[in-house]
């Protein structure tokens with residue numbers, strides 16, 4: 001079987017940094033042991049690293065980037081909840097072609113930033129009046145098609161959404177998101193999985209939107225289900241905690257523990273406003289946390305206490321969420337930098353082992369292996385037997401350490417491959433230019 005061998009200036013594989021290391025990829029797109037004496041394709045001036053995994057994305061939200069960064073006329077303050085109305089307006093306006101195009105734009109930008117796999121937290125399911133499409137999976141299929149046209153691996157996390165909130169009047173702008181009951185939500189997740197069978201780079205998971213958007217019976221049904229990859233928004237805003245205490249007499253993480261959802265395979269997105277005992281509960285359960293620092297900063301959510309979570313043994317991953325910007329390496333850097341601002345010191349997440357690249361390696365791991373773990377996907381480390389999902393960066397002048405170059409050095413992404421096949425070569429994705437033109441036209445039609 002034919003094997004392709006790459007030889008960058010520096011290879012990062014299986015947690016080891018090797019100058020002039022070699023990565024061998026077989027015809028099936030797997031990492032294999034380098035055959036002795038094999039000729040290598042030299043990647044001069046580049047470092048080669050495991051592909052980045054974006055564990056939390058709402059691709060369509062790309063259409064509102066830069067359009068909600070001001071106070072509405074007559075308002076003296078803006079917050080998450082008013083931003084959400086802008087986002088709902090976009091969610092209401094997009095037809096299936098628009099959803100696919102906005103998703104393609106977001107996914108192209110991810111590929112250009114070194115992302116090889118994405119977890120798409122997908123909640124726009126139905127027509128604008130809430131009626132399901134003749135194929136109930138129409139929009140999910142469009143999002144998956146966009147990811148596969150770009151070349152990304154995708155876990156479609158199908159969202160279950162029941163209501164506006166506890167004792168909150170129905171919001172007509174949420175009509176496109178709703179399932180009638182938990183059994184239907186589970187059945188639709190299973191039927192979507194069947195519908196997407198056949199492409200090994202596509203998989204499906206379950207995403208109860210939040211403890212605000214589904215009642216306790218739904219959480220219990222999901223906790224008792226066989227769904228193995230479950231993602232939820234948890235404790236993003238203080239109002240959610242207050243509502244949860246009013247409705248259930250306990251905090252969100254406690255409610256998840258009570259309903260069988262706090263376990264290995266579950267990822268809590270954000271998990272910002274937690275108490276110490278909730279972090280201990282998460283740590284003991286095997287569940288993970290996905291931080292989205294650029295979105296959390298943009299929305300004024302707060303800072304994920306990654307240091308306290310790591311002390312409890314909680315595995316971390318990262319997401320670009322609202323796509324205010326798209327770059328997993330920026331998310332990794334800002335996870336650390338937000339904590340520097342809050343704690344008033346440097347190298348907060350350094351593992352403390354005296355290794356000069358310990359902090360960079362740890363942050364990079366959240367952006368690669370941590371994301372793969374959160375999405376239940378293979379790889380993230382380029383070990384022998386893993387899929388050859390990787391990217392290269394141009395080493396900036398004066399910086400030869402690849403992990404520092406990637407996380408703190410603003411190194412430019414040059415090439416991106418999934419299962420050994422290149423989506424991006426020398427900074428170019430073939431769909432980038434045509435998608436940008438069509439996407440610009442879409443956004444100007446939506447918001448003239």
Ligand SMILES: [Zn+2]
Nearest residue numbers: 058121233321
């Ligand atoms: Zn989100």
